[in-house]
Amino acid sequence: MESKEYIEIEEKYGAHNYHPLDVVIERGEGVWVFDVEGNKYLDCLSAYSALNQGHVHPKILDAMIEQAKKVTLTSRAFRNQQLPLFYKELSEMTGYEMSLPMNSGAEAVETAIKLARKWAYKTKEIPYYESEIIVADGNFHGRTITIISFSTEEYYKKEFGPFTPGFITVKYGDLKSLESAITPNTAAIMLEPIQGEGGVIIPPKGYLQSVVNLCQQNNILFIADEIQTGLGRTGKLFACQHENVRPDMMIIGKALSGGFYPVSAVLADREIMGLFQPGEHGSTFGGNPLGAAVARAALNVIRDEKLIERAEELGNYFIEELKKISSKHVKEVRGRGLLIGVELKPEAGGARRFCEVLKRKGILAKETHDNVIRFAPPLIISKEILDWALPIIEETLLMD
Ligand SMILES: *Cc1c(COP(=O)(O)O)cnc(C)c1O
Numbered sequence: 001m002e003s004k005e006y007i008e009i010e011e012k013y014g015a016h017n018y019h020p021l022d023v024v025i026e027r028g029e030g031v032w033v034f035d036v037e038g039n040k041y042l043d044c045l046s047a048y049s050a051l052n053q054g055h056v057h058p059k060i061l062d063a064m065i066e067q068a069k070k071v072t073l074t075s076r077a078f079r080n081q082q083l084p085l086f087y088k089e090l091s092e093m094t095g096y097e098m099s100l101p102m103n104s105g106a107e108a109v110e111t112a113i114k115l116a117r118k119w120a121y122k123t124k125e126i127p128y129y130e131s132e133i134i135v136a137d138g139n140f141h142g143r144t145i146t147i148i149s150f151s152t153e154e155y156y157k158k159e160f161g162p163f164t165p166g167f168i169t170v171k172y173g174d175l176k177s178l179e180s181a182i183t184p185n186t187a188a189i190m191l192e193p194i195q196g197e198g199g200v201i202i203p204p205k206g207y208l209q210s211v212v213n214l215c216q217q218n219n220i221l222f223i224a225d226e227i228q229t230g231l232g233r234t235g236k237l238f239a240c241q242h243e244n245v246r247p248d249m250m251i252i253g254k255a256l257s258g259g260f261y262p263v264s265a266v267l268a269d270r271e272i273m274g275l276f277q278p279g280e281h282g283s284t285f286g287g288n289p290l291g292a293a294v295a296r297a298a299l300n301v302i303r304d305e306k307l308i309e310r311a312e313e314l315g316n317y318f319i320e321e322l323k324k325i326s327s328k329h330v331k332e333v334r335g336r337g338l339l340i341g342v343e344l345k346p347e348a349g350g351a352r353r354f355c356e357v358l359k360r361k362g363i364l365a366k367e368t369h370d371n372v373i374r375f376a377p378p379l380i381i382s383k384e385i386l387d388w389a390l391p392i393i394e395e396t397l398l399m400d
Helices: 003-013 058-070 082-094 105-122 145-149 175-181 207-218 239-243 289-304 307-324 352-360 383-397
Strands: 025-029 032-035 040-043 098-102 132-136 167-170 186-191 221-225 249-252 264-268 330-336 339-344 366-368 372-375
Touching: 040 383, 058 289, 082 098, 082 264, 082 289, 098 105, 098 289, 105 132, 105 145, 105 186, 105 221, 105 249, 105 264, 167 175, 175 207, 186 207, 207 221, 207 239, 289 307, 307 330, 307 339, 307 383, 352 366, 352 372, 352 383
Parallel strands: 132 167, 132 186, 186 221, 221 249
Antiparallel strands: 025 032, 032 040, 098 264, 249 264, 330 339, 339 372, 366 372
């Protein structure tokens, strides 16, 4: 069957909650994907950074197959052999004492919110149900009702109320706005250290450090959503480390399984994570042995193949080279590691049309917000492949 037919079937039978580029991918290998016609593309989205290790990484594949042959799901009603090792290795790699595994990123965000509220009542002793969590405008934390309740994107929430109360929105990157939102009932501040979906927005230097100082002065938890920025993407294990910040709670997902299987987690020290009591939170699939085995392998690949160092080195190179392109359409090139946004001027006619042209030339990138092209290839990419891609990107940005 040809791409066209697959697309027709998808449009007919599937919900239209996405607007994908019309490429029907059959196979992926490393940084490359192949469509049903056999065309080859460089993946510059990496499934929103879930594929830091590249497509179908052989070591993660082996771990998945080996575990799938043994046992895939026990539920947390019983224990399994993989989960303890996953906990231990995750702790050793991240420096957090404990973790709680879930599946999707949104579930991990929900988990962090529950834990922050529990901490507010049990530890900070905020009166019941008066706790508040401060978030930033332009945030993206997922798609559940509670999470869209504090989205500032009209389109994400307009038709989906009523909403969950208890969230206060401040201006991202603006310390004054944050300071004036703090009350005695503030339990936590939750931020992305770089807003990925928001358009690769990097806050001013020193912002995260100042946020943490404010949190410490006011007995407030700092929660970082590093589902997209974490696990090497920005050239550090966590993007917060660019400012030497260690959040009280860290939310990870996406690349935690190298794209094989949804695995997410909340990380925290015992003082906080220890607050959950049996029965207060759970997930049928969260912490299952297949997911745990896959995640262990995915973490090993990040370490063994020095993906964090690669992201830093190649990211700096990619950003520098992109900055050299003098296109009338480009407003700004910004990024950290291999999370890069090329913001176009409003009169450029939107990022989508450039992504369509890039696709025809063998590069898959996706617009985020109308005017930003995001480049976030798998971290296993090489300088040679970047040198192949750069002239194509240049040519595309130079078109009318
Ligand atoms: C992708 C993402 C999420 C949501 O993860 P899902 O697995 O899609 O639920 C949350 N926060 C950030 C920063 C993300 O990039």
